[in-house]
Amino acid sequence: MSITTTVLRRIDPNQNLGQICLILIAGTALGDANGFVFLGIDGAQIMKHFRIKGGHWPKVTNPPTQRITETITAKTVAFLGQDVPFVRPKYTLSEGACVAAGQPVFHDRKRPEINYVAPISGRITTISYGPRRTLSACVITADPDATEQTAHSVPDHSTDAAVRATLLASGLWPAFRTRPFGLTPDPHESPVAILVNAVQGSIAAPDPTVVLADQRGTFRIGMEALKRLTDGPLYLCQSPGTPLCMEVEGVEMAEFSGSSAAGFAGTQIDVLCPIGPKRVVWSIGYQDVAAIGHLFETGYYRTDRVIAVSGVGVAHPTLARAPLGVALGDLWDDNKHTVGMQSGDRLQSCKGQFLGRYDDHVCFNPAPNHSARDGWLSHIFKASDALVPSGAIETALGLNILPVPLMRALSVGDSEAAQRLGCLALVEEDLFELTRACTSGADYGVLLRHVLDELMEDAV
Amino acid sequence: MTAPRTISGVTLWQSFALVPTCIVVGSADVGLFAVQLIAAIATAIGWEALFALARHRGFSLHGLTTALIIVVLFPPDLAIWELVLILSLGVTLGELVFGGRGFGFVQPATVAAALLLFSFPQSALTPPSQAVALATLPGAAILIGLQLISWRIIFGAFAGLAVCIALTGQAIDAVSVGAAMAFSLVFLICDPFAAAATNPGRWIYGVLAGSLIALFADGAVPTTQAMVFAAMLASLTAPLIDHLVVLVHARLRRLRHV
Numbered sequence: 001m002s003i004t005t006t007v008l009r010r011i012d013p014n015q016n017l018g019q020i021c022l023i024l025i026a027g028t029a030l031g032d033a034n035g036f037v038f039l040g041i042d043g044a045q046i047m048k049h050f051r052i053k054g055g056h057w058p059k060v061t062n063p064p065t066q067r068i069t070e071t072i073t074a075k076t077v078a079f080l081g082q083d084v085p086f087v088r089p090k091y092t093l094s095e096g097a098c099v100a101a102g103q104p105v106f107h108d109r110k111r112p113e114i115n116y117v118a119p120i121s122g123r124i125t126t127i128s129y130g131p132r133r134t135l136s137a138c139v140i141t142a143d144p145d146a147t148e149q150t151a152h153s154v155p156d157h158s159t160d161a162a163v164r165a166t167l168l169a170s171g172l173w174p175a176f177r178t179r180p181f182g183l184t185p186d187p188h189e190s191p192v193a194i195l196v197n198a199v200q201g202s203i204a205a206p207d208p209t210v211v212l213a214d215q216r217g218t219f220r221i222g223m224e225a226l227k228r229l230t231d232g233p234l235y236l237c238q239s240p241g242t243p244l245c246m247e248v249e250g251v252e253m254a255e256f257s258g259s260s261a262a263g264f265a266g267t268q269i270d271v272l273c274p275i276g277p278k279r280v281v282w283s284i285g286y287q288d289v290a291a292i293g294h295l296f297e298t299g300y301y302r303t304d305r306v307i308a309v310s311g312v313g314v315a316h317p318t319l320a321r322a323p324l325g326v327a328l329g330d331l332w333d334d335n336k337h338t339v340g341m342q343s344g345d346r347l348q349s350c351k352g353q354f355l356g357r358y359d360d361h362v363c364f365n366p367a368p369n370h371s372a373r374d375g376w377l378s379h380i381f382k383a384s385d386a387l388v389p390s391g392a393i394e395t396a397l398g399l400n401i402l403p404v405p406l407m408r409a410l411s412v413g414d415s416e417a418a419q420r421l422g423c424l425a426l427v428e429e430d431l432f433e434l435t436r437a438c439t440s441g442a443d444y445g446v447l448l449r450h451v452l453d454e455l456m457e458d459a460v
Numbered sequence: 461m462t463a464p465r466t467i468s469g470v471t472l473w474q475s476f477a478l479v480p481t482c483i484v485v486g487s488a489d490v491g492l493f494a495v496q497l498i499a500a501i502a503t504a505i506g507w508e509a510l511f512a513l514a515r516h517r518g519f520s521l522h523g524l525t526t527a528l529i530i531v532v533l534f535p536p537d538l539a540i541w542e543l544v545l546i547l548s549l550g551v552t553l554g555e556l557v558f559g560g561r562g563f564g565f566v567q568p569a570t571v572a573a574a575l576l577l578f579s580f581p582q583s584a585l586t587p588p589s590q591a592v593a594l595a596t597l598p599g600a601a602i603l604i605g606l607q608l609i610s611w612r613i614i615f616g617a618f619a620g621l622a623v624c625i626a627l628t629g630q631a632i633d634a635v636s637v638g639a640a641m642a643f644s645l646v647f648l649i650c651d652p653f654a655a656a657a658t659n660p661g662r663w664i665y666g667v668l669a670g671s672l673i674a675l676f677a678d679g680a681v682p683t684t685q686a687m688v689f690a691a692m693l694a695s696l697t698a699p700l701i702d703h704l705v706v707l708v709h710a711r712l713r714r715l716r717h718v
Contacts, residue, residue: 274716385467386562389657391607392463400713404657405706420710439467439562 048254049240050271055261055398056433062317063203064308064361066210070320071304075142076327076354077119079105081135083357084174084184085449089116089135095127101149102301104171105138113187117171119303119323121146137354152299157225164229167292170301174357175288179266179275181452182427191282193232193273196223198286199256200239201263204310205361206319208286209241211306215290222293223248226284237268244286261398266430270399275425277459285358307331307355311364326355328362387411387440396433399425403434410447411440415454423451463606467562470652471522473606477599478528481643484595485532485586492536499540500527503547511556522561526551529569529647532592533585533684534576542583546576566695567651573688585684590635593642600646609650612659616666617645617673621682624674636681641673644687654695661698661705668701669694 081087089106093099099122104115123143130136155166167173168187176194178185185191198208212219223245227234236253238244245251254272256262265283275281287305294302303323309331310317322331355362387393389404397403401422409417428445435444464470486493504523512519530547550572558564576583586592603609621641625632649655649669656665669690676686 274713386560386653388467388470388562388608388652389655390463390470390652391610394607394659402658402706402709405702421706422710422713437463437465439465439470 047243050254050256050258050262050268052256052258052262052267052398054395055259055264055267056396056436057259058202058204060202060204060310061312062310062314064206064310064317064319066207066319068210068306068319068321069316070318072320072322072326072331073142074120074323074326074330076125076330077122077140077323077325078327078354079116079135079138079325080354080356081130081137084116084135086183087135088133089138091127091138093124095124098123098143098146099140100147101303102171103149104169105140106135108184111187113168114173114184115169115171116174117301117303119325121148149300154299155296157221157228157296160228162228163225166295170295172288172292172295172301175291176282176284177265177358179269179281179283179427180277180424181456185280185282189280191230191232192275192279193235193281194226194230195235195237195265195269195272195281195283196226196286196289197263197265197268197283198236198238198244199263199268201260202361204308204363205263206306206308208238208244210319211287212244212290215293218293218297219286219290220245220247220293221296222289222291223251225292225296226289227251230282233273235268235272237272259398261430261433264398264429266426267398270425277419277424285360287360305360307359308361309364310361314364322355324355324357328353328355331362385440387438387442390437390439392437393434396437397430399430401425407434407438407440407442407444410444410451411442413447413450413454415451415458418448418451419455423448424455427452463608467522468520470608471520471525471561473602473608474525474647475528477602478525478532478647480595480598481532481592482528484591489536493531495540496534496536496538496543497527497531499543500530500547503527503544504530504551507548507551507556508560511552511560517560520560522555523551526555526568526572529567530572532643533569533573533688535583535586538576538583542576542580546572546579549575562653564653565699567648567654567691570648570651570654570688570691570695573648573684574692577685577688585688588640588643588684590639593639596642596646600642603646603650608652609646610655610659610662612662613650613655613666613669614645616663616668617641617649617670620667620670621674622670624671625680628674630680633680640682640684641687644684644691645669648687648691649694651695654691654698656698656701656705658702658705658709660708661701664701664705665694665698668697 088109090109090112091106092104099105099118101119101121102117104117105124106116108114118140120140120142122140123146124138125141126137126139128136156162157166164187173187174184176185177183200207223234223236227248227250233252234250236245236251237256238253240255240257243253254268256268261267269275269281269283273281291302294300304321305324306319307322308319320331387404387407393403399422406418406421406423409421410423426448428448431444431448435442438444464473482497486497501524504527505521508521508523509519527547534543551568554566554568554571555561555564573585577585600609604611621637622632656662672690672693673682673686676689677683
C-alpha cells in the first residue's frame with residue numbers, strides 16, 4: 001500500500017497563481033489531517049489522494065461501455081444467505097403468497113426492527129434454510145397478480161431516530177455493513193464514522209459518475225440523511241475526477257486509485273479511519289445512498305441498481321438497470337452464457353445464480369476458471385503444499401498488514417495473533433488476491449471468517 | 461514471468477536456475493561429477509519417497525534442488541558413502557522431519573554442508589570461483605524475477621558485509637567478494653523458506669547474514685565455509701526476526717487506532 005501526495009483539484013480558473021501556491025503549501029502542511037482540507041478560498045479544495053499498489057490488478061477483457069442502455073425486467077429475484085450471514089429470518093409472508101415491491105418479506109429474528117423487502121412485485125416461490133435456520137435463499141418470481149409498490153408519505157429525515165426508523169422499515173438498513181466483521185449493523189449502534197464507497201474498483205464495474213449523472217439531487221439528500229446517523233465524520237471515497245458531492249457540508253472526500261483493492265471499503269477504512277474492537281465503522285455503496293435519497297425525496301423504495309455486464313463473448317458489454325438480487329439468467333435473453341456467469345468480481349469466482357446484494361457487476365466467463373493447482377504438475381506430485389513466502393504474496397494485500405504472518409495465523413486458527421496483525425480490518429473480499437497468490441491452496445477468506453467468528457463470540 | 465502457483469513449480473524453477481552452475485562445475489571432470497550427481501539425486505529423492513510411504517503422503521521431487529546445490533558445494537573428491545551419509549542427514553533433519561519442503565526453517569543443503577564440515581573436518585568445500593559466480597547470475601535473475609528470492613536480502617547482505625569489513629579497516633575487493641558470495645547467497649541464504657518472511661525482516665536478515673559472513677571469513681574474501689555457517693545461523697534467527705517485526709508492526713497499528 002502506498003499513499004501519494006496531496007493533489008489539488010478543482011481550482012477555480014480565475015484564481016491567481018499566488019492563491020494556488022498558498023493552497024498548495026497549506027495543503028502540504030495540513031496533509032496529515034485525514035480526508036480533505038477545505039480552505040475557503042474561492043471554493044478551491046484539496047482532496048487527499050490515495051494510490052493503492054497492493055492487491056489485484058485486473059486485466060478486463062471486453063470491458064463494458066459506460067452508458068446505461070437497458071432496463072432489465074426481472075422474472076426471478078432472490079435474497080441470498082451468503083450476503084447476510086447469521087440472519088435467521090422470520091417470515092411475515094408464507095411461501096406462495098403475493099408480495100408488492102417494497103413490502104417486507106421477512107425480518108431478522110434476533111433484531112426484528114431490520115426488515116427485508118421485496119425488490120419486485122411477485123410471488124414467493126421458494127424459501128430455504130441453511131444451518132441453524134439461517135437464511136439460505138428466498139426466491140420471488142414475478143407474477144401479474146401481484147400489486148405494484150404503493151406510495152408512502154415522504155418520510156422525515158431531520159433527526160437520527162427518524163432516519164433510522166425509516167431505513168429499518170423500508171428495507172434499506174442492510175445496505176450498511178460494519179467493519180469489523182462485515183455484517184449488518186445493530187439498529188441502535190452509533191458508528192464512529194460512515195464511509196460511502198463510490199470508487200470504481202475495476203473497469204468491469206459501472207462508473208459512478210455515469211450512474212449518478214441524473215441522480216445528483218437524490219444522492220445529496222441521501223448524504224444528508226446519512227449525516228444524521230453518526231456524530232463522527234462522513235467520508236465519501238471516489239475515483240479521481242470531479243467531486244461527486246460538493247453541496248453537503250461536512251462531508252470528507254478522498255480519492256482512491258490503483259489496484260482493485262482501492263475499490264474495497266476495507267482498504268478505504270484502513271487508510272481513513274482505522275477500526276478497532278470498539279471502533280465500528282459502517283460502509284455503504286453509492287447506489288444505496290442514492291436509493292436512500294430517493295426514499296426520502298419521494299417515499300418510494302427504489303429497488304433497481306445499475307450493474308455492468310461484461311466478459312468474454314458478450315456482444316455488447318454495457319450498463320443496465322436491474323432489480324436487486326436479479327437472476328443472472330434474466331440479464332441476457334439467450335441462455336448460452338448461463339454457464340460460467342459470475343456475480344461480482346472475476347476474482348471472487350463465486351458462481352451464483354443471482355446477483356449478490358453488494359455486487360455491481362457481472363462477468364461472463366465461459367471458460368471454467370481453472371486454478372493453477374489443477375495443472376499437470378499437481379497431477380504428478382500430489383504432495384501437501386506449503387506456503388512459499390514469495391514477493392507475489394507481499395504485494396497481494398491492499399492494506400498495511402504483514403501478509404505472511406497473517407496467513408500463518410489464519411492457517412492455524414490463532415485468532416489472538418490474527419487480531420494483533422490486524423485481521424479485524426478485513427473481510428473475505430480483501431483476501432481474494434492472497435488466496436490466488438499463495439501456493440498452499442488454502443482459501444484464506446474462509447479461514448478469516450472462522451477467526452472472525454471466534455473473535456465475535458469473544459467480544460459478546 | 462509470473463510467479464509459480466504451486467510448490468512443485470517453485471522446485472522446478474529453482475532447479476532450472478541451478479543448471480548453469482552445475483554445468484560449469486561439472487565440466488571440470490564430467491565422469492566424477494555425474495557419479496556424484498546421480499548419487500545425490502538418488503539419495504535425496506529416495507528419502508522423500510521413504511517419508512512419503514511412511515506418512516501416506518503424496519510423493520514429491522523437492523529433493524532435486526537440494527541435490528543440485530550439494531553437488532556444487534561439496535568437493536569433487538568426496539567419497540560417495542560420505543556424500544550419501546551427509547546428504548541423508550541433511551534432507552531428513554533439515555526438511556523431512558518437519559513435514560517436507562516449505563515446512564522447515566532451514567535449507568537442507570545448508571544443514572548437509574554444515575554437517576560435512578563438522579563431521580569430516582579434513583574435507584573442505586569447493587572454493588568459490590568467478591566462473592561459478594557468473595553461472596549463478598542467470599539463475600539469480602530468474603529467481604528475483606519470479607520474486608522467489610528477495611533483492612532486499614541480497615542488498616542487505618552486501619551492505620552488512622561491507623560495513624563489517626570497513627570497520628576492521630581492510631580494503632574491500634568488491635569483485636572477489638561478490639564472486640565468493642554469489643552462489644551461497646542466492647541458493648542458501650536467500651532460500652524462501654530459510655529466510656525471513658516479512659519485508660522489514662528481510663532487510664534485517666540480509667544485514668545479519670552479511671555481518672556473520674564477515675565474522676566467519678578469514679580475511680577480506682569470505683570462504684564457502686563462512687557462507688555455510690552464516691547461512692545456518694542467519695536462518696536459525698529468521699523466525700525471531702519475523703516475530704520482532706510483527707511485534708513492532710502490531711504496536712504501530714495499535715497506535716493508529718487511538
